[in-house]
Structure formats: structure tokens, C-alpha cells
Amino acid sequence: MSVAAITVHPTSVAVIKYDQGVGRWEPNARGRLEQAALTLYIERGFEQTTVAEIAKRAGLTERTFFRHFADKREVLFWGAGLLQELVVSTVASAPDSVAPIDAVAAALEAAGAVLQERRESARQRQTIIVANAELQERELIKLASLASAITEALRERGVGEPAASLTGEVGIAVFKVAFERWVDETDHRDLSELIRESLDELKAVTAAR
């Protein structure tokens, strides 16, 4: 089975098979599964794609798919953990003088910068997600998890409740709005920029008289 036939994924290692038996199986099974899934989700849509088809295209079996991904949806979301780590560590490392909401904004901007570099694949991914309710549910729970992680990071900075929870949830709200604009806008403003703008707008909207 020619792995080379499958588009190379950014995170996948060299797919070229050099001399020396490379092992019992082709390398990078996970990457092949991911690539196969993405391709099929785009070609036929998420619901119309079966796990058996994904596995077959990756040269593996259905059972193996479920050893690498908890479920059919998770293929699209395993990267969320990395983003979350980045956001949390950025919040944690902000100077004490920075207000909680601004520390969160800075962290989200950092995450935004990462997404900015993967703009096209991020958009493609989002196109798949918005077309399917199950995928939106999964995305929402990942965002909720991110909000909880931010809340926890703030509490470790000494922020009390309910301020920590509110700041975490509101940070996610800002991120959601900015991300949505970033994805379907024609101009090419940076996500970080949109996050900053959204936060400013939020401050205006919530300003007590």
C-alpha cells in the first residue's frame, strides 16, 4: 500500500520508505488515519463517511481506528489539547500587574497566532464542523474545557470566585465571536487582531453606566 499516495500531513514524519525493512507495518498509522478521515469528511461529508472507509483508505482496520481516536469525531479535535496547554501556560506566566481579563485576552491572542499560521486548514476544518451538529457539540465541549482550564489558571493566580469563572467563560465568548468572524470574513485581518477588537467591544457593551 503506497502511503505516498496520501497527502503528507504537517505533523507526519517522512513517509518515504527507505531500504531496510521499516518494520512490520507502515509507519505513522495515526497520521494516515487522520489524513484519510479529513479527506473523506470533505469529499462526502462527516455523516456519509464510515469509520470502515477511513480505515480502509489508511490501509488499516476499523478496530485500529478506535485505538487511535476515541470516536469518529475526535479526529478533528485532538489538537485542541495543545492549544489549551498554550493558553493555560500563557495565562499563568502573565505578570501579576496584568488584569485577569487582559491576561486571558493575551493568552487567546497567542493561540490565535498559532491558528493564523494554519489558516487554511483551520478554515477547512471549520467548514466540516459547521455542517454537522454532532461536531458542533464536540467543539463546544472542547471550548468549555478550555474555559475551565482558564478558570483554574486564574484561581492559581489568586483570582476568587465567581470572578475566575466569569473571566474564563467570557474569554471563550470573545474567542468564539472573533473566530467566527475570522473564518467567514473576506478581508484578511489577523485572528489576534479580531480577538483584541472583540474584547474592546465587550468592554464597551458591559460598561456600567
Add this chain to the structure above:
Amino acid sequence: MSVAAITVHPTSVAVIKYDQGVGRWEPNARGRLEQAALTLYIERGFEQTTVAEIAKRAGLTERTFFRHFADKREVLFWGAGLLQELVVSTVASAPDSVAPIDAVAAALEAAGAVLQERRESARQRQTIIVANAELQERELIKLASLASAITEALRERGVGEPAASLTGEVGIAVFKVAFERWVDETDHRDLSELIRESLDELKAVTAAR
């Protein structure tokens, strides 16, 4: 009514025949299914309950369950639509002089008052939900739908973007935080009160400078 029989004697199928053949089937199939589902979700947990069991306890078949509820989770969420209608109409009917964020807060407080009257069943329901990730996903998408509906109501009031989206999302954020406190707090503060407090806290947290 047979629903009451089920409530009182959870383990009995209780198919009581009333005078006069009241019809080909026992009345209130949907209610019986809902009651059976809630009972079983509490007794054994959501995952450990099969739809076949729910249907059997309600004296119906699995196929009929899916005619009344789109899926196994939806039993716990069909009421969300009513809440959403209430919130949207309250936002729409607020005087023009009221700031968007305060119109949303008032609408959420109205919804909170409704939940306050069903305090015990709301708590019970939440206990089931927090114990299962799939149910949390469903709850999150219902809240996201509510946020969209609020956004739409604001736009019809003439609020522009991204202010409308931000206000809708932030309203939900406030509601989530308040609801969470309401559910697991020992004192007996009203949900409406907690929503108001959370909004005030939010305004403090987002105050520029």
C-alpha cells in the same frame, strides 16, 4: 393517571385500565416515556440505561420512543425550547431605553424564575447531566442555540455586530456561572438573584482599566 402510578411505584409497570376503553392505547405515551427515562437515568445512570428498557417500562416499544424523542439524550432537553421562547420574547419586549446587556439579563432572570419554581427537578436533571459527557455536549449546544436566539433578538432591536453576538454569548456565560452556583450551593438564594450578582461581577471584571 398512570404517570402518577409510575412515580409512586417506580418498579411497577403499572398499566392501569380506566373505565371505558379510553382509546386504543394508554394516554400520554410521551409523558410515560419521559418519566421512565428519568427514573432509569437516576437509578442506573444514563449510559447503563438502554432505550429498550425505557420503552418497556413505559409499556411501549423502542421504535415508539424514537418517534417521540429524536434520540436518547433529548428526553432531558425538550423543555429547553420553551425557555428559549421565553427569553427571546422577554428580550424583544424590553423598552428601547434598556441597554442590550440589561435586556438580556432581565430575560435570563425571567427564565431563572421559572427554573426556581422547579428547583428540585432542575437539580435532579443537572445531576444526571454532569455525570455524562454526551449529555453535557447536548446541554452546551442548547445553550449555544439560546445565545444565537438572543443575538437574533438583539439584532432586531437594532443592535449591530459584533455587539449583538458578544452580548448574547456573554449573557449565556453569566447564566452558566449563576446556574452552576445555584445548583450546588447550600444556601437558598434565588437563581434570579445569582444572575444579577453574576452580571454585576462581570461588569466589574471587564471594566476597562
Add this chain to the structure above:
DNA sequence: CCCAGCGATGTCAGTTGCTGCCATCACGGT
């Protein structure tokens, strides 16, 4: 050099959520 254990995968059977299709049959109207 050999062998035992490990790790990634395959194979297979089984459960469960969910859907489509057609049958049934009381009820209400004509």
C-alpha cells in the same frame, strides 16, 4: 544466538443507538 515479552495491529463476535418500511387498528368524519 535464542527466547520471552512487548507493542501495534488484525479478527471476530456482540451490544446498542437509530432508521426505513410496512402492517395494524381504533377513531372520526362523510
Add this chain to the structure above:
DNA sequence: ACCGTGATGGCAGCAACTGACATCGCTGGG
């Protein structure tokens, strides 16, 4: 008396997952 309708039953089938066990190259200790 007949006919359409609506709520249900029955059944077959698909697809997402899971558990149990088999396979076999690789690796490390003796």
C-alpha cells in the same frame, strides 16, 4: 357502513463502538 388518519408495533438492517483473543516483528537479557 366505509374510508382516511394517526399512533403504535414489528422487523430488518446499518454503523458506531467494545471486549477478547490471536499474530508476529522487534528488543533486551542471558
